[in-house]
Amino acid sequence: MRRPSPRAGLVVGAVFLGLFIVLPFIGLHVPWVLPGTLDIVNSTGTLEVLALCFMFAGIAVGYDMMFGYTGLMSLGPVLYFAVGTYVFDIALTHWEWPLFPSLLLTFGVSLILAVVLGAIALRVHGIAFAMVTLAFAQAFYFLVESNPHNLTGGDTGLSLSYTRLPSILSGAVSNTRNLYWIALAFLVVAYLIVWLVTESVTGHVFVAIRENELRLDVLGVRPYRFKMVSFVVSSLIATGGGIVYILVIGTAVPSVVASTTVTLSILIMVVLGGAGTRWGAVVGAVVYIYLQQYLDKVGAEPSFTRLPAVLRVPLSEPQFLLGALFVLFVFFAPGGIASLVLRRRLNRASAATLLSVFKKS
Amino acid sequence: MNIFLVLTFSGVALGAIYFLAASGLSLIYGLMDVLNFAHGLFMTLGAYAGYEIATRLPTSLGAPTLVILAIIGATLFGGLAAGVTELILIRPLYGKPISQILITIGLDLAVVGLLMGGFGSTALQIPVPLWLVEPTHLGGLFLPNANFLAIGAGVIVLIGLELFLALTRYGIIIRAGVENREMVRALGIDVGRAFTLVFVIGGAMAGLGGILYTIVFSGDLVSPNQGDSLLIFAFIVVVIGGLGSIRGSAVAALTVGLLQQYTSFYIGGHSGWAQIGDLSTVLLLAVVLELRPRGLFGRVA
Numbered sequence: 001m002r003r004p005s006p007r008a009g010l011v012v013g014a015v016f017l018g019l020f021i022v023l024p025f026i027g028l029h030v031p032w033v034l035p036g037t038l039d040i041v042n043s044t045g046t047l048e049v050l051a052l053c054f055m056f057a058g059i060a061v062g063y064d065m066m067f068g069y070t071g072l073m074s075l076g077p078v079l080y081f082a083v084g085t086y087v088f089d090i091a092l093t094h095w096e097w098p099l100f101p102s103l104l105l106t107f108g109v110s111l112i113l114a115v116v117l118g119a120i121a122l123r124v125h126g127i128a129f130a131m132v133t134l135a136f137a138q139a140f141y142f143l144v145e146s147n148p149h150n151l152t153g154g155d156t157g158l159s160l161s162y163t164r165l166p167s168i169l170s171g172a173v174s175n176t177r178n179l180y181w182i183a184l185a186f187l188v189v190a191y192l193i194v195w196l197v198t199e200s201v202t203g204h205v206f207v208a209i210r211e212n213e214l215r216l217d218v219l220g221v222r223p224y225r226f227k228m229v230s231f232v233v234s235s236l237i238a239t240g241g242g243i244v245y246i247l248v249i250g251t252a253v254p255s256v257v258a259s260t261t262v263t264l265s266i267l268i269m270v271v272l273g274g275a276g277t278r279w280g281a282v283v284g285a286v287v288y289i290y291l292q293q294y295l296d297k298v299g300a301e302p303s304f305t306r307l308p309a310v311l312r313v314p315l316s317e318p319q320f321l322l323g324a325l326f327v328l329f330v331f332f333a334p335g336g337i338a339s340l341v342l343r344r345r346l347n348r349a350s351a352a353t354l355l356s357v358f359k360k361s
Numbered sequence: 362m363n364i365f366l367v368l369t370f371s372g373v374a375l376g377a378i379y380f381l382a383a384s385g386l387s388l389i390y391g392l393m394d395v396l397n398f399a400h401g402l403f404m405t406l407g408a409y410a411g412y413e414i415a416t417r418l419p420t421s422l423g424a425p426t427l428v429i430l431a432i433i434g435a436t437l438f439g440g441l442a443a444g445v446t447e448l449i450l451i452r453p454l455y456g457k458p459i460s461q462i463l464i465t466i467g468l469d470l471a472v473v474g475l476l477m478g479g480f481g482s483t484a485l486q487i488p489v490p491l492w493l494v495e496p497t498h499l500g501g502l503f504l505p506n507a508n509f510l511a512i513g514a515g516v517i518v519l520i521g522l523e524l525f526l527a528l529t530r531y532g533i534i535i536r537a538g539v540e541n542r543e544m545v546r547a548l549g550i551d552v553g554r555a556f557t558l559v560f561v562i563g564g565a566m567a568g569l570g571g572i573l574y575t576i577v578f579s580g581d582l583v584s585p586n587q588g589d590s591l592l593i594f595a596f597i598v599v600v601i602g603g604l605g606s607i608r609g610s611a612v613a614a615l616t617v618g619l620l621q622q623y624t625s626f627y628i629g630g631h632s633g634w635a636q637i638g639d640l641s642t643v644l645l646l647a648v649v650l651e652l653r654p655r656g657l658f659g660r661v662a
Contacts, residue, residue, distance in 0.1 A: 073459065120647050123654040127396045128604060130462075131596040132650065138593045139643035146636035260589070264466055271463055313478035320478065323471025327450070330463045 009279065020050070020184055024177040044176045048248060049293055051176075051183035055244045057285035058183075058190035060269040061278055062237030065194045067267070068276030069203065070230040071210030073126075076133030077266050079117075079140045080235040082258035083110045084242020086144055086158070089252050090151050093161040102164075103243070110239035111232065118231040122224060125213075134260065141258040157253030160246050169247060179248045186244045187282070190237045194278060197233060206230055210276075268326050274338025283337050291325075292318055366502055368622045374508035374577055376618025377515025381570030382595035383602065384522065384610045385563025391539040391605025392552075392559050394458050398465040399446060400567050401592030402472055403439045407568025408575045408583045409476065410438035415487050424490035431487065432514075432572050439568015440561045447560035452553070469589065476585040484582035487575060507577040514573055518566060519611055526607065531558055539605050594621075597642050601649045602656055609658030617642050 028041045040046065059081065066072045087109050091102035121132045147154030162170040168178050197203050205226045208216050213223050246252055256262075265288065273284020298304070299316030307315070314320050333340055382404060389397050411431035418427060450468060454460045493510070496503040526532040534555045537545045546552050567588075574591060575583050598617050602609030625638025649656065 073462070120650055123650055124600070127390060127394070127458075127462075128600055130396060131600050132646065135593060135597050135600075135643050135646050139640055142636040142639045142643075146634055146640075148634070260593075264470065267463075267466070314475060317474040317478040319474030320471050321474075323467045323469070323474055327464055327467035327471060330460050330467060331450075331453070334457070334460055 013279075017184075017188065020054075021181070023047075023050070024180060042177075047176045047180040049289065051180045051244070051248045053286045053289045054180075054183040054187040055241050055248065056266070056269060056289055057282040058187040058244075059238050059241035060266055060273070060281035060285040061187075061190050061194045062234040062241075063266050064270045064275060064278060064281040065198055065206070066230045066234035067270060068281070069198050069210065070206040070227060071213075072227060072230060073130045074121075074133040074231065074234075075130045075260070075263050075267075076117075076121075076137035077234070077238045078258060078260065078262040079133075079137040080110050080114060080238035081242040081245070081262060082137075082140055082144065082252075082254075083113060084239035085246040085252040085257045086152055086242075088243045089158050089160050089246050092164050093158060094151060096161075096164055098164055099166065106243060107236060107239060110236055114232045114235035115228070118228055118235070122227055122231065134263070137258075137263060138260065141254055141260075144258050145254045152252075152254070155254060157251050157256075159251040162250075179244075183244050183248060186240055190240065191278065191282070193233065193237065197229075198278065202226060202229060268322070270336075271334075272326065272329055272336055274336030277336075277338040280336050280338035287337070288322070291322060295321055363502055364626070367504065368626055369619065370502075370504050371508055372619035372622035373615065374511040374515075374618070375622060376615035377511045378570050378574050378577065378591075379594055379598045379618055380515050380611050380614035381518060381566045381573070382591055383598035383614055384518075384607050385559075385566045386595055387599045387602065387605055387607065387610045388535070388539075388559050389563050390599070392535055392542070393451075393461075393556055395451060395461045395465070396458075397560075397563070398462060398592070399443075399469045399472075400465075400563070400595065401588030401590075402469045403443050403564045403567035403588070404571030404574070404591055405473065405476065405583075405585060405588035406442050407435035407439040407571035408587060409480065410568065411435040411572040411575065412485055412487050412583045415489075420488075424488060425492075428487075428489050428493065428576070432569065432576075435572035436565045436569040439571065440565030443564020443567070444557060444561040446564075447557050451560070452556070473585050473589065480583075480585065482585060484579075484584040487581045487583060489576060489581050493576065505577075511573050511577045514569060518569070519607075522562075522607060531555060535559060594642060597646050600656055601646055603659030604656065606656070606658035609656060612657060617645065620645055 024042050024047060026042055030041055059077065063074075063077050066074060084106055087106040088102055091097040091105050092099075097105070117133075117136050121129055121136065124132060144152040145154060152158055168175060169182075198206065205216070205221060205223075208221075209223045209226060216223050242257070245257065269284040269288045270281045271284070272288060273282065274280030295318035299318065304312055304316055329336065382400065386397060386400050389395055389400075411434055414434040415427045415431040418430065420427070422430075446465075446468065450464050451461055454464060493507050494505075496505050497509070524532075526536050531554075534545060534550055534552070535558070538552055538555055542552060570591075571588055574587065575581060579587065594617065598610060598613045601617065602611070602613030620641055621638040624641040625635065628641075629635050629637040653659070
């Protein structure tokens with residue numbers, strides 16, 4: 001797949017990054033673009049929404065490496081995201097560990113889980129892989145919901161205790177901009193990791209696995225190890241996202257952080273933006289979170305309640321609108337937003353191969 | 362001992378419902394390579410169709426008639442919804458399995474969103490006749506009547522499906538298509554019609570499973586997300602049984618249903634760890650995959 005020249009991409013990326021770094025200092029009022037009370041760009045609410053955007057964008061880029069580049073359709077990224085939120089939360093809140101040991105523990109647990117569960121799930125291919133990863137993620141949901149040893153708080157969830165965190169990260173409203181920068185930094189790190197991996201020899205093997213795994217096997221390259229690397233790195237990035245989530249939001253609830261809904265959101269972000277393009281995943285995540293927030297606010301507007309039920313019911317349900325938008329994209333623009341932007345540059349043949357990855361399995 | 366038998370009985374009933382959900386999923390995958398994420402939605406739609414029938418029709422018909430009509434209506438509506446889905450959304454995307462999965466995910470989200478908007482997120486109660494709630498006294502055991510209904514439906518569908526696949530022309534085309542789709546097409550047989558048929562059959566079984574789950578296991582309650590939570594177990598059953606195998610689905614469904622009931626009572630009941638039943642099914646999946654990655658009755662890849 002031909003991309004725009006790397007320099008142009010770098011410039012656009014650098015401009016956006018610079019803009020978002022200084023954004024908390026700009027008290028710009030932007031009516032209409034952001035709904036309700038969020039129309040001042042550096043208000044706490046807006047910064048929190050943007051932090052969520054960055055967090056999901058980072059996870060989506062990591063997922064894109066596994067799904068878009070390697071062709072592995074995992075339906076379990078939520079597992080590693082939830083491990084990030086819960087293990088980090090438990091270490092800080094229940095065990096009162098300091099920041100760095102907590103981080104180490106969280107990534108350690110995630111690494112072990114990814115290697116063990118990845119080794120089992122990668123024994124099957126294609127659709128079965130999707131189902132097995134989904135089942136493992138659901139098992140973790142059952143686990144946190146069952147509140148073992150009163151660690152996770154069950155259905156009510158677990159709030160983060162900030163006592164062992166440095167004061168610049170405490171839950172105070174004045175710290176929102178620090179958390180915003182952390183989320184932005186997470187996105188940059190995730191993007192750089194995915195960039196380095198996908199542009200390396202390993203990354204080329206990923207694409208070769210996506211295109212024709214059997215051919216690779218015949219050529220004497222074991223696809224298994226590479227799939228494992230893709231799966232584990234992507235999972236660790238999701239765990240990093242989970243840590244950012246608990247810092248920004250401050251509480252972990254199973255139905256919000258551990259349910260399949262999170263997986264489907266990530267998948268939709270990547271497909272909406274354009275699988276196998278990296279930056280498409282970022283755009284998809286931002287569009288998704290923005291629409292979700294916007295539709296949620298607009299649906300609650302008083303002018304909406306006057307509409308007849310036939311219109312009001314579907315239009316005030318963000319899940320319906322996002323689902324319908326997704327269906328339209330899959331139908332008419334399967335390459336996502338990226339393919340609309342790069343229509344002429346995109347090599348049709350390679351996009352078609354991407355979509356037929358699962359044919360052979 | 363008595364408790365063991367009662368648990369076995371309800372485990373078989375649960376297995377019957379898993380079978381109704383999983384066999385359609387497995388057939389659809391076997392024939393078309395489509396992972397139908399909207400299968401849980403068909404279950405939910407069946408349950409809501411049953412709710413509409415049981416609450417809208419005049420109560421003068423009597424509760425037994427209403428519940429039978431609700432079950433029939435749920436089955437038909439599940440089949441209808443699946444058939445329409447196949448014709449409008451799946452058919453234009455033949456040869457693009459990923460797009461087909463994604464489209465069923467989008468459909469599931471969108472329609473569940475509509476159901477939440479239209480019916481509310483809270484569960485709704487279906488009125489059922491008293492005899493469905495009461496137990497039957499049998500050889501010193503009290504067996505819930507609703508369980509008989511689920512087991513009966515599961516057995517009838519299993520036998521019907523096996524006969525259909527073994528004896529009818531379309532059954533034979535479907536079996537042949539599961540083995541080698543291209544060869545069937547090369548012989549000049551219209552596989553497309555078999556695709557639609559498999560979706561309708563799968564959707565009808567899902568609709569039936571959805572309303573039966575409501576009556577037998579969720580206290581006659583219908584909620585927008587019920588199908589999606591069942592779908593996970595249906596996936597587990599399908600993978601354990603082997604993709605594309607009806608008999609595999611039946612054996613795996615029974616195993617998973619029984620395991621879930623036993624572990625949630627014997628381990629969960631004593632330790633207060635209620636979710637152990639659900640967790641044990643995933644552990645079983647991991648063990649089966651380690652020993653037999655193709656599942657119990659999986660075809661040779």
